[in-house]
Amino acid sequence: MPELPEVEVRRRFMERHAVGRRITDVALPDATVLADTVPEAFRDVLAGTTVRATHRHGKWLFARLDSAPWLWIHFGMTGSLRLYQGEAPRFIRLSLRFSDGNNLAFTDPRKFGAAGLADDVDAFLAARGWGPDPTHPGFDLAAFRARLKGRTGNLKGVLLNQKVIAGIGNLYADEMLFQAGLHPETRCAGLKPVTVRRLYEAMMTAFEASLAVETRYHELPDSFLLRHRNHTSQCPKCRGTLKIHKAAGRSTYYCPRHQRRRG
DNA sequence: AGGTCATCCTGGAAGC
């Protein structure tokens, strides 16, 4: 669930509640959340340092620390951030206590999320081969075109590939394909320029609209597929029944009436 | 290279 807009909401939350605060204690009730580091090293870096800034790239959240490295968090499917003072929330994997008495918890019931340290954000992303974040300055239609160029798979698969573009997940891939009127299995190669433009605009609109309501989907206009993703749902455009297609274990919702296969 | 499938994990929904 946490895709680009959801992670951006979490970043803003962290910006609001963590930046400028000193970390006085680090709780690691489930150290398996750590990737590429061990609890001792992790605590050494975090304890006593101050959070100076936040950053997000695709579905990755970063916090810059006074001590040189960055803290990174990936939320997996069910990861979230919770601020608490008294009773702790459930499913805490990592919790930072701040000098102001607040605790910022990384909760993750299904444990697909992870956290770790990075010396440099760009190097971290480059090492993993992640594509550009479509909401960052400089990403435009030409950049979108360039990223799709040479891809031969189907659109749903290409959009989900974080190495092509970082931040699109299952729900937003469906949303942009729906708004652009493209069947999920449309081949990426050979798309007309006007079609690529439509897809790009659908992506940007979906991200902007979702962020405007801080990802509360029920507050989106009715025309968004995000409001209609369940088994009995109807297409908000033609009121036909949406189809559910399983692709590589991922449920894909689309309207067969106006998302036709094409070149 | 691209597509498919299994894997990780567990709460919550659905089914019986």
Next chain:
DNA sequence: TGCTTCCAGGATGACC
């Protein structure tokens, strides 16, 4: 009511 089964879904890796 209570137990069992299924589903969700990001990323990775094996396999065809």
